[in-house]
Amino acid sequence: MRVRIIEKTTGAVLADAADGQAQKVEGNWYVDPAAVSSKLALTQHDYTCPYKGTCHYADYVDGMTKVPDIAWVYGEPKSGWEHIKGRYGFYAGDTRKTRDEVTE
DSSP: OEEEEEETTTOOEEEEEOTTSEEEETTEEEEOGGGBOTTEEEEEEEEEETTTEEEEEEEEEETTEEEEEEEEEESSOOTTOGGGBTOEEEEOSSOSSEEEEEEO
């Protein structure tokens, strides 16, 4: 299965994940960093989930274009959530900022 995450405004590919590089967790895609665009930059903006732990958001930055909070990363998730550690999270489906394409 191949998963592509695309920024809706510019059409930029944020992630292009081959087999084994993406997993769906709680309805969202979690993608291996090797499959994520280098134009995503982690920020100091964080969020603490009561059961997964603290994540930091990532912005998409390409020249004059900046899309804040387009993805997130749990650097040290709580016990039981190790499978998402270091992976970039993206909302699945057609959302305000992104859309995804999945092919078999």
